[in-house]
Amino acid sequence: MKAAVVVFPGSNCDTDCFHALKDVMKVPVEFIWHKERSFPKTDLVVIPGGFSYGDYLRTGAIARFSPVMDSVTKHAHEGRAVIGICNGFQILLESGLLPGAMLRNKTLEFICKHTWIRAEENLTIFTGQMEPGETLCVPIAHGEGNYYCDDETLKSLQDHAQIVFRYSSQSGEVREEFNPNGSRDHIAGIVNKKKNVLGMMPHPERASEEILGSHGGRKIWESILNAIG
Amino acid sequence: MKYKALIHTSLKKSVLDPQGQTTLHALASLGFKEAQSLRIGKYFEMVLEAENHEKAEQSIHVMCDKLLHNPVIEEYSFDIKEMPS
Numbered sequence: 366m367k368a369a370v371v372v373f374p375g376s377n378c379d380t381d382c383f384h385a386l387k388d389v390m391k392v393p394v395e396f397i398w399h400k401e402r403s404f405p406k407t408d409l410v411v412i413p414g415g416f417s418y419g420d421y422l423r424t425g426a427i428a429r430f431s432p433v434m435d436s437v438t439k440h441a442h443e444g445r446a447v448i449g450i451c452n453g454f455q456i457l458l459e460s461g462l463l464p465g466a467m468l469r470n471k472t473l474e475f476i477c478k479h480t481w482i483r484a485e486e487n488l489t490i491f492t493g494q495m496e497p498g499e500t501l502c503v504p505i506a507h508g509e510g511n512y513y514c515d516d517e518t519l520k521s522l523q524d525h526a527q528i529v530f531r532y533s534s535q536s537g538e539v540r541e542e543f544n545p546n547g548s549r550d551h552i553a554g555i556v557n558k559k560k561n562v563l564g565m566m567p568h569p570e571r572a573s574e575e576i577l578g579s580h581g582g583r584k585i586w587e588s589i590l591n592a593i594g
Numbered sequence: 595m596k597y598k599a600l601i602h603t604s605l606k607k608s609v610l611d612p613q614g615q616t617t618l619h620a621l622a623s624l625g626f627k628e629a630q631s632l633r634i635g636k637y638f639e640m641v642l643e644a645e646n647h648e649k650a651e652q653s654i655h656v657m658c659d660k661l662l663h664n665p666v667i668e669e670y671s672f673d674i675k676e677m678p679s
Contacts, residue, residue, distance in 0.1 A: 459664065513666070
């Protein structure tokens, strides 16, 4: 498996993702600067967290028009894997690769803390190494992670098993009190219908080794590696 | 011709606006009981070149659809004025 991490002006989790893939998962990985119109064939594209273009206008709204995004879209349409984390998720929403949009957190606060998320199913390349209902401890760090979509889109996400992660308690209960940002249906991560594009607000790259306090995110990388080989 | 466009975007009525609600509560706690509802949006002031008023309107619709507003959560409206040459 080969991976690539896209770097926008204002990305700040790019080297963490690079480190998790290269040093922890031992996967060949390279950076792609957002001005590149094309990049060598790769199995996994990571769109990292941060504040691309200073979050001006709306989170992810400017980044989605970066030259590299046409190639990322092509890569996704060819059925290859894309994972957008935090600001990367916001960029995927703005680009239309995933449905919905992000609102300000319900509390209006920037929230930076460990959260528990529940893996809802394991039929994606991102979750194959998990049991459905298994919980992972993965940190969040965002001001706009309040996922929103209309009723019709939500039903479609539910019907097509596209809701991959929900905020939960450690034991997997899904309730308002465990939802940090007010997201609809407690959504922490979704995939597209083809299930090759994942967007999630929690940061698996910050939870990939014990020295960082939790390694819940590592299962996501392991699942991808196992699926792609 | 040069035109000045005043564009507003705001969250759709069906979308909860936590910033607007918090600000409304702040006004109420300051004693402004007359404030009934409050929505927060964005305001853009743009100077643009167009052949005529209709063409100016058309390009603003395209700009709003492509970049300035997110149709999933926001709606937009605008006014255009011709600028003196």
